[in-house]
Amino acid sequence: MDNLEFDQHTSKEYNNELEDVRNHLLKMGGMVENQLRKAMLSLKDRSVELANDVLAKGDIIDDMEIKLDGECTRIIAKRQPAASDLRLIIAVMKSITDLERIGDQAEKIAHILKDLMSLDYQSPFYVELDHLGQKVLGVLSASLNALARLDADQAVELVEKDQLINAHFLELNDHLIEQMVRAPIEVKALLHLSHCAKSLERIGDHAKNICEYTIYLVKGKDIRHKDIQAVKEKLF
Amino acid sequence: MNKPINNTDQVKLSLKKRYFKEKVFKSAGLLAIGIAFMFLLVLLTDIITKAMPAFSQTQVNLTVSIDADELGLKDDSSREDFMAADFRQPIRQALRDRFPEATKRKVKKELYTLVSIGAEYQLRDAVLENPALLGQSVTMDFIADDDVDAVIKGAIDRTLPESDRRVKDQKLGWILEMEASGEVHKTFNWLFFSAGDSREPELAGIKGAILGSLYTLLVTLALSFPVAVAAAIYLEEFAPKNRFIDFIEININNLAAVPSIVFGLLGLAVFINFFSMPRSAPLVGGIVLSLMTLPTIIIASRSAIKAVPPSLREAALGLGASKMQTVFHHVLPAALPGILTGTIIGMAQALGETAPLLMIGMVAFIVDIPQSIGDPSTVLPIQVFLWADAPERGFLEKTSAAILVLLVFLIAMNAVAIRLRKKFEKKW
Amino acid sequence: MNMIADTMTANMDNKPEPQVNLDIEYTETVGAYTCDDAKISTRDVNVFYDTNQAIHDVSLDVGRNEVIALIGPSGCGKSTFLRCLNRMNDTIDICRVQGKILLDGENIYSKKQDPVLLRARVGMVFQKPNPFPKSIYDNVAYGPRIHGLTKNKAELDDLVEDALVKAGLFDEVKDRLHGPGTGLSGGQQQRLCIARTIAVQPEVILMDEPASALDPIATAKIEELINELRKNYTIVIVTHSMQQAARVSQRTAYFHMGRLIEVGDTNKIFTNPKHELTEKYITGRFG
Numbered sequence: 042m043d044n045l046e047f048d049q050h051t052s053k054e055y056n057n058e059l060e061d062v063r064n065h066l067l068k069m070g071g072m073v074e075n076q077l078r079k080a081m082l083s084l085k086d087r088s089v090e091l092a093n094d095v096l097a098k099g100d101i102i103d104d105m106e107i108k109l110d111g112e113c114t115r116i117i118a119k120r121q122p123a124a125s126d127l128r129l130i131i132a133v134m135k136s137i138t139d140l141e142r143i144g145d146q147a148e149k150i151a152h153i154l155k156d157l158m159s160l161d162y163q164s165p166f167y168v169e170l171d172h173l174g175q176k177v178l179g180v181l182s183a184s185l186n187a188l189a190r191l192d193a194d195q196a197v198e199l200v201e202k203d204q205l206i207n208a209h210f211l212e213l214n215d216h217l218i219e220q221m222v223r224a225p226i227e228v229k230a231l232l233h234l235s236h237c238a239k240s241l242e243r244i245g246d247h248a249k250n251i252c253e254y255t256i257y258l259v260k261g262k263d264i265r266h267k268d269i270q271a272v273k274e275k276l277f
Numbered sequence: 278m279n280k281p282i283n284n285t286d287q288v289k290l291s292l293k294k295r296y297f298k299e300k301v302f303k304s305a306g307l308l309a310i311g312i313a314f315m316f317l318l319v320l321l322t323d324i325i326t327k328a329m330p331a332f333s334q335t336q337v338n339l340t341v342s343i344d345a346d347e348l349g350l351k352d353d354s355s356r357e358d359f360m361a362a363d364f365r366q367p368i369r370q371a372l373r374d375r376f377p378e379a380t381k382r383k384v385k386k387e388l389y390t391l392v393s394i395g396a397e398y399q400l401r402d403a404v405l406e407n408p409a410l411l412g413q414s415v416t417m418d419f420i421a422d423d424d425v426d427a428v429i430k431g432a433i434d435r436t437l438p439e440s441d442r443r444v445k446d447q448k449l450g451w452i453l454e455m456e457a458s459g460e461v462h463k464t465f466n467w468l469f470f471s472a473g474d475s476r477e478p479e480l481a482g483i484k485g486a487i488l489g490s491l492y493t494l495l496v497t498l499a500l501s502f503p504v505a506v507a508a509a510i511y512l513e514e515f516a517p518k519n520r521f522i523d524f525i526e527i528n529i530n531n532l533a534a535v536p537s538i539v540f541g542l543l544g545l546a547v548f549i550n551f552f553s554m555p556r557s558a559p560l561v562g563g564i565v566l567s568l569m570t571l572p573t574i575i576i577a578s579r580s581a582i583k584a585v586p587p588s589l590r591e592a593a594l595g596l597g598a599s600k601m602q603t604v605f606h607h608v609l610p611a612a613l614p615g616i617l618t619g620t621i622i623g624m625a626q627a628l629g630e631t632a633p634l635l636m637i638g639m640v641a642f643i644v645d646i647p648q649s650i651g652d653p654s655t656v657l658p659i660q661v662f663l664w665a666d667a668p669e670r671g672f673l674e675k676t677s678a679a680i681l682v683l684l685v686f687l688i689a690m691n692a693v694a695i696r697l698r699k700k701f702e703k704k705w
Numbered sequence: 706m707n708m709i710a711d712t713m714t715a716n717m718d719n720k721p722e723p724q725v726n727l728d729i730e731y732t733e734t735v736g737a738y739t740c741d742d743a744k745i746s747t748r749d750v751n752v753f754y755d756t757n758q759a760i761h762d763v764s765l766d767v768g769r770n771e772v773i774a775l776i777g778p779s780g781c782g783k784s785t786f787l788r789c790l791n792r793m794n795d796t797i798d799i800c801r802v803q804g805k806i807l808l809d810g811e812n813i814y815s816k817k818q819d820p821v822l823l824r825a826r827v828g829m830v831f832q833k834p835n836p837f838p839k840s841i842y843d844n845v846a847y848g849p850r851i852h853g854l855t856k857n858k859a860e861l862d863d864l865v866e867d868a869l870v871k872a873g874l875f876d877e878v879k880d881r882l883h884g885p886g887t888g889l890s891g892g893q894q895q896r897l898c899i900a901r902t903i904a905v906q907p908e909v910i911l912m913d914e915p916a917s918a919l920d921p922i923a924t925a926k927i928e929e930l931i932n933e934l935r936k937n938y939t940i941v942i943v944t945h946s947m948q949q950a951a952r953v954s955q956r957t958a959y960f961h962m963g964r965l966i967e968v969g970d971t972n973k974i975f976t977n978p979k980h981e982l983t984e985k986y987i988t989g990r991f992g
Binding site: 517518586588590591593594595597598602607611 | 791838
């Protein structure tokens with residue numbers, strides 16, 4: 042079942058509905074990705090203007106979530122999807138929740154930046170945070186790609202990559218704590234940075250969830266909370 | 278460039294044409310029915326108007342003195358004595374008394390033909406019934422001769438010159454005189470329904486033919502219905518599909534198309550000559566006619582059985598009913614209305630059939646009323662044929678009356694069948 | 706984002722032409738066709754109509770007290786297969802059945818097996834409600850009567866009532882037991898047919914699209930009834946409605962062009978079928 046085809050239904054209307062859902066999901070994914078990219082850029086350039094831009098666009102993502110949820114509900118009510126169609130709808134409904142949360146985290150980062158700017162805090166940690174951010178951004182982008190291509194192989198690799206992000210986050214957090222010990226006066230700013238890192242780590246988790254839904258969609262198996270190596274051996 | 282086609286306009290245009298065609302077809306159908314109805318009406322009117330006189334009969338009122346000595350009878354005379362006695366004389370005497378002017382032998386002879394030759398038997402029967410009449414003078418109605426009957430019913434034109442008239446002036450004078458005095462009058466013709474055939478039109482009745490037809494049809498029904506239904510059930514439900522069965526099917530269909538006279542020849546050769554069955558009997562007629570109706574009933578029954586929805590069979594089989602139970606509990610009751618329709622068509626055919634019965638002698642002149650299926654008899658259509666063939670003018674109205682009786686018989690049969698069908702058609 | 710969108714469109718556009726005529730000539734049945742406690746088990750069943758082969762090598766077990774749904778497109782042989790299970794195909798002259806069909810381990814197509822007895826053990830409910838043109842009581846009593854299941858009128862009365870109660874019809878018809886069976890509504894008629902089947906006390910009930918002629922409420926009642934009956938009977942149901950198969954059955958078997966393509970747990974079949982044809986059928990990708 043590695044080549045899922047959502048445009049082969051007898052009902053053309055159904056084809057269109059499913060395609061619309063998919064397109065909207067990917068559009069939403071693209072917007073969320075953009076939000077995160079902008080948030081990271083604002084962090085890197087200390088640009089309040091970019092941060093405000095991120096905050097302003099948050100509502101659009103929320104609206105999209107509600108709209109997509111409605112579309113999915115309608116398809117369930119009208120078409121009683123089964124098998125791959127059912128899995129697609131379930132994957133979409135779950136993915137949009139995660140995407141919405143990623144959007145929230147991006148807004149959170151934008152908020153933190155504005156707070157940091159008001160503190161007028163300068164530090165090399167911005168660069169380190171940016172490294173983590175780029176990594177998370179890459180994973181998110183690849184996850185959305187895997188979802189778009191229904192590429193379970195890539196998705197499973199990305200699930201594994203989440204551990205690297207977690208490790209990176211812990212390492213960065215350790216550095217921040219060390220700095221807090223060293224310079225207690227900077228604690229407030231450093232806490233902000235730590236929150237920022239935590240947000241990025243959470244985004245990584247959401248990206249991982251999306252990968253898991255992709256695998257569920259393609260392979261029909263729920264791999265959440267399972268040992269990734271065992272899953273890999275069984276499914277691939 | 279073409280005019281843009283508007284669907285509605287296009288449809289509207291064609292609509293007019295289509296409705297017109299429909300109207301034409303409707304009126305053609307109506308016309309066809311009208312023509313058929315008109316023919317039927319003409320036919321029925323013709324038959325009924327011609328038949329009506331047959332249901333009335335002219336009676337001549339005479340006062341007869343029954344002299345026991347002259348007849349050679351006593352109060353204690355046996356039945357045989359009565360039968361042997363000459364009851365003609367009292368009637369002749371009564372006629373001579375009524376018209377004393379007739380003295381010449383030739384004239385007297387003419388006078389005697391005022392009443393039917395059946396009059397003496399009327400008188401005899403009356404005396405037999407009531408021996409006290411012996412030695413008394415009785416006034417009673419006697420059946421008039423067919424010529425008198427014809428004059429009274431107006432079938433003979435009284436204004437014609439004597440040479441062109443069947444009834445001569447003298448006789449006409451007597452008739453007119455009696456008519457004027459009320460001694461000649463018309464009554465309902467019970468005799469027509471209670472007597473057998475006769476050479477004399479005024480004495481001829483249809484009862485023999487009715488009973489003959491009835492017996493014949495009973496034999497036909499008793500033979501053909503069970504055989505045909507059994508054959509139809511076997512062929513539809515049980516027969517294997519092979520060449521032999523196909524061959525039988527083809528033959529049944531062919532049999533339905535065989536000219537009926539062939540069945541008569543077969544009956545003559547096989548039943549009468551080979552099996553020495555009685556000639557002219559309803560038994561043989563019934564057998565021959567059942568051979569003829571068998572294919573009709575088989576074909577109709579088969580299509581009726583075929584029309585039973587398979588779901589009914591499946592339901593019964595699915596419950597574990599055997600094939601036989603399925604057929605007799607469910608298929609046959611459901612097919613019965615159709616089978617009855619086929620049967621009635623076959624029986625109606627048999628009722629009207631003449632040709633095969635001619636071959637087995639049912640065309641013979643039979644006066645006696647048949648008492649059983651072995652007695653010689655005739656049937657209604659043959660009676661019609663016989664009377665139509667008879668030279669006497671009095672048989673003309675009898676022929677039409679017999680046709681009418683035949684039709685009534687047919688309608689009665691159909692009514693019974695429709696009643697039966699309604700009863701079985703009750704859907705549960 | 707743009708990159709993703711592009712890949713997406715490209716992906717959509719470059720899809721290969723749909724392969725409807727899959728080569729299923731040598732397809733093995735996907736999924737476990739055997740059961741631990743099989744009431745009916747069929748092995749390599751082939752059915753021919755004259756020279757036309759309608760069923761190809763179907764092996765399938767039906768577990769005790771389970772509802773198994775046979776699904777598949779029209780003409781896939783699911784009804785033909787169903788009718789093999791109580792030898793209803795015997796009534797069709799040109800139909801020939803090969804292979805083994807065992808009911809409790811006995812071959813129902815052996816010479817010893819009497820089809821009339823078999824049909825008393827394996828009852829059938831048909832697509833169109835087909836009550837006899839008799840009273841409701843006589844409809845239900847017909848089976849027990851012909852098989853001589855009851856000794857007297859009182860026993861028969863009890864049996865009829867019991868069957869009607871089990872079919873969930875008794876309360877609706879108790880005042881008109883001697884009224885016509887054909888006077889009931891479609892759904893009631895079908896439940897009457899089920900009651901009629903139950904009255905013979907079969908072990909297995911075959912249902913050939915029992916709700917296809919009924920409205921949704923009547924259908925729901927039939928489905929509920931099937932669920933109830935499962936406790937006492939083994940049920941094989943053929944249905945065109947996939948949702949119905951999903952709702953009433955524990956196992957589902959998918960037939961395609963006379964072959965058993967996939968069989969398995971209903972939950973599995975409807976969320977994650979293994980075979981591509983099953984997937985296509987249950988997601989509505991066949992014309």
